[in-house]
Amino acid sequence: MSHRLSKTALSIIMALVLVGMLFPLIYMLLTSLKEITSLSGLRLFSVSEFSFKNYIDMFSRGGITGFVFNSAFVAVIVTVGNIIFCLMSGYALARKRFFGNKLLFISATAVLMIPQHVVIIPVYILVSKLGMHNTYWALILPWLVNPLGIFLMRQYISNLPDDCEQAARIDGAGEFRILFQIVMPLCKPALAVLAIQVFLTNWNSFLYPFILTSSPELYTLPVGLAMMQGLQQINLGQLMAGSTIAALPVIVVFLLFQRQITEGITAGAVKG
């Protein structure tokens, strides 16, 4: 009895912590639905004052439509790129013996240890010299394949039986056909983990889009929002509406694919 009681008490404490964890996001959502900008006390929660005016303003003024498009466009292309390229690299590392196989695998792990800040200046110079600064190329090209994805795919493919591949090879199927028609379907669970993680990382990404673009036409949503802050013509409700547009898809994706996201995050930690 006392055991159950203490568990209930714990639940209540944990629920209070949960409220604390979610309050800032609830605040964002509620503020985005209010036209008045100075909120005080419980007025934040009054349902009768809800309106979508801030959202309409954000879209009708043009800016944010482009930001949303850029974020979605870049994230989708980068995700597709990672599905193809991490699969290819992971497959080669898992199945092929070639000079430098091990070294290449280690390189993927080593890259994860390199702090991003060390490469921002050289990448900025490189991208500028290549004439890609302030283009979609700068937002896409460096991210089409990522070390964590290679690690994930290599581990997953290593654990698959290779009977079907061998059979197909005897039947004369080419390597590309074996990879995309036989291995790829078997890798669906790992590819789902990879795709979700890459999409979310890119959708949220700030540092690189911020330093590699300089005109609003190319801003992604996080960069656009950071730039809008402090502008005279943007009020808090509108800024929070923009923030909600950035945050809500991520939260929805998380609630739908919680298992895959958890797996993607813990894969490196537990196995590595």
Next chain:
Amino acid sequence: MKKYNTLIFISPWLLTLMVFWAFPVIYSLGLSFTNYTIFGETSFVGITNFIRLFSDPSFLQALKNTSFFVFGTIPFTTIIALILAVLIAEKIPGHRIFQAGYFIPSITSMVVIALIFSSLYARDGYLHLLGNIIGIEVPENGYLFSTKTALPAIMVMDIWVAIGYYVLLFLAGIKSIPIEIYEAAKLDGARFWRRLFSVTIPQITPILLFVLVINTIRSFQVFVEIYVMTKGGPLGSTSTVVYFVFDEGLQKFNMGYASAAAYLLFVIILGFSLLQMKLLSRKGMTS
């Protein structure tokens, strides 16, 4: 033909690795010994940049702020996350909801989080009002406009945002502990606290190490929230090393000098990561 296929398969990673990782890391080291700016002439200056850094008050302040940030957040983040993970693992009613709910802030864009907290910390924002209610000394214009409170305010936000991510990692570690060990401990009459310190914590040492290392790497690089919330101000009180690198390198275009600062931080991060690995792996062996 077969070899040729393998080369095609690995070429995307090989190219990315060379062009966007290996080359920049080496190039950056080279830059740090020059006075490179994107315009004008470049010459080799030896270790002048590094010497200059140690007499540059704005760099020293950034380094001090960064250290304060790292050592002021990591213990809290780690301990709070560990406690929450242990409690969730006890399968108290609602544990699934708690696990999911705690995690949500950490997958939300840092820009969004920073914008929300800027408003909560501002004059008459909810956290400003809360400070008044619970009676802590509150700067009149909001937390972010006082040299005393700006950095701690950002640190509190960072602890809040990161907890859920580490809860998840700790939970994965706890779930991978063989259930037999717990059963044996229970049979021996070990209570909750005893099980925590004698079973759970020793068993998750590898995860604890991983958490400390990645949190150190991440925290030393704090930038986004600084840029969005304070731009290093007021009076440099929230400037961090990466903010300094950004400001010197990409706003003032002193790229050689900024690269030296970036590399110095790289070495510091590497040093701390190695130290943590060494300390914790030794501790793991004795227990």
